[in-house]
Amino acid sequence: MTREYHFRTATDLGREQTELLQEMLDERTRQLIEPAVRPGARCLEIGAGSGSVARWLAGRGASVVAVDLDTEQLTDLRDVAVLRHDINEGVPPGGPFDLIHARTVLMHLQRREQILGELAAALAPGGMLALGEVCLHDPPRLLAVPEPGDAEVFQRVLGMAREAFTGPNGMALDWGLEMDGHLAAAGLQEVRSELFGEPAVGGATVGRYVRNLLLQLSPALAERGCAQSDLDRFAELFLDPRMRCWYLHFVFSSGVKANGAATPTS
Ligand SMILES: C[S@@+](CC[C@H](N)C(=O)[O-])C[C@H]1O[C@@H](n2cnc3c(N)ncnc32)[C@H](O)[C@@H]1O
Incomplete structure (x- = not known):
């Protein structure tokens, strides 16, 4: 595939991306998964990125398997079994799991619904499946820009990015809003979801996150005909505190497998 x-x-921009995710989301993630964490709990962290969640779990005495397509940032993790693994190839060994967590991973995958079902099936009775996603405002809402002409740059660059990287074969921008229903349909109980976010302001964490994503996509956008001057101005804008927009929000959802529910043998 x-x-x-x-x-x-496994790039400098990729490292900055995961650092910004940690800054924006780690505290809430820990609150979300804490009820499933205890010494010896078997935990699976999917798309572990820089490993901040896996490291926290191991620090709480959990037994952690962390998987990612790129494991270069997962080198200094103590007491974590790190595996280079594509979750499309199935749930890795080590289960059934008391906690499975994936943050901003499934929205990128075509088989996301099927994978969610496979993850739910890999839970131990009483185990928690916890998912976090980024959702994009569609269309984004521009609130303030520094210079005349910036609104047009904003629309051109984000319009092209949306066309190139989202839709049926790309990122699912509203998957986060659908996870709650899929967790319930997979037979999980105590399904809970929360939606939160703040405007992207140039230079602040969310603004730098948007800038980071666009910088990573810039070579492909330039190849598709996006003007380099637009890409350069976009990158400047998202460092300028006079730039404000609603661009993304976050959704966290979780569900718990019933005690006594059947567990697949692995
Ligand atoms: C946006 S990053 C999020 C990293 C981390 N979960 C966080 O929130 O800080 C998505 C991560 O998922 C990994 N990933 C993407 N597709 C994957 C797949 N099919 N199987 C395993 N990992 C995958 C990427 O390599 C990347 O490290």
């Missing part, structure tokens, strides 16, 4: 993920964790 060709690689569906358009970004590269």
